[in-house]
Amino acid sequence: EPEVTQTPSHQVTQMGQEVILRCVPISNHLYFYWYRQILGQKVEFLVSFYNNEISEKSEIFDDQFSVERPDGSNFTLKIRSTKLEDSAMYFCASSESWRGNTDTQYFGPGTRLTVL
Amino acid sequence: AQSVTQLGSHVSVSEGALVLLRCNYSSSVPPYLFWYVQYPNQGLQLLLKYTTGATLVKGINGFEAEFKKSETSFHLTKPSAHMSDAAEYFCAVSEVSGNTPLVFGKGTRLSVIA
Numbered sequence: 531e532p533e534v535t536q537t538p539s540h541q542v543t544q545m546g547q548e549v550i551l552r553c554v555p556i557s558n559h560l561y562f563y564w565y566r567q568i569l570g571q572k573v574e575f576l577v578s579f580y581n582n583e584i585s586e587k588s589e590i591f592d593d594q595f596s597v598e599r600p601d602g603s604n605f606t607l608k609i610r611s612t613k614l615e616d617s618a619m620y621f622c623a624s625s626e627s628w629r630g631n632t633d634t635q636y637f638g639p640g641t642r643l644t645v646l
Numbered sequence: 647a648q649s650v651t652q653l654g655s656h657v658s659v660s661e662g663a664l665v666l667l668r669c670n671y672s673s674s675v676p677p678y679l680f681w682y683v684q685y686p687n688q689g690l691q692l693l694l695k696y697t698t699g700a701t702l703v704k705g706i707n708g709f710e711a712e713f714k715k716s717e718t719s720f721h722l723t724k725p726s727a728h729m730s731d732a733a734e735y736f737c738a739v740s741e742v743s744g745n746t747p748l749v750f751g752k753g754t755r756l757s758v759i760a
Binding site: 533534536539563565571572573574575578586588621623634635636637638639640 | 650682687688689690691692695736738747748749750751752753
């Protein structure tokens, strides 16, 4: 069964450094998402992406965050200058249809980001 | 704004006992409702979802949930717990209009005791 993959599974970085989290969505899916979960808190939406542009973003997704689909398979989340509070599990998801809210969002296993 | 409340961050049941995980939501419009499960070191997997139609929804692994509009609830149940059901369970909601993102609850960790 097709699945969303994410690399790396765990990333440790120093405060102020740039990190890029990578995701490979399911191949025929059109909508892509990033969510994050700070330890002990809710899974929170960051951004959705469709047709090579951001379709929606949360207030968390400020100027230090960016997303990109650099080729036909990868979907990346970049954090320009990491802060301690960026430490979290980051989940990538994808859905098949433009009617994203009626379709199932398929999630990857997550990347645990630790900022020291 | 939508929100989801999951009562109990940790639920423990004996093997063979009923599983009941509670989820209440708030939404200004009739929502779509989801239950996801996360096994250790894995991604979030959809258990079941309610969009329209029958309010009792059956999912994978013997789980089901009932949408009760009057109670704004979408509780997850399974008649008989199995050791393999031990995982983190997340309730989520999305609006009916547009491609709105999922709004999640904090999750409930289910432990199954032999």
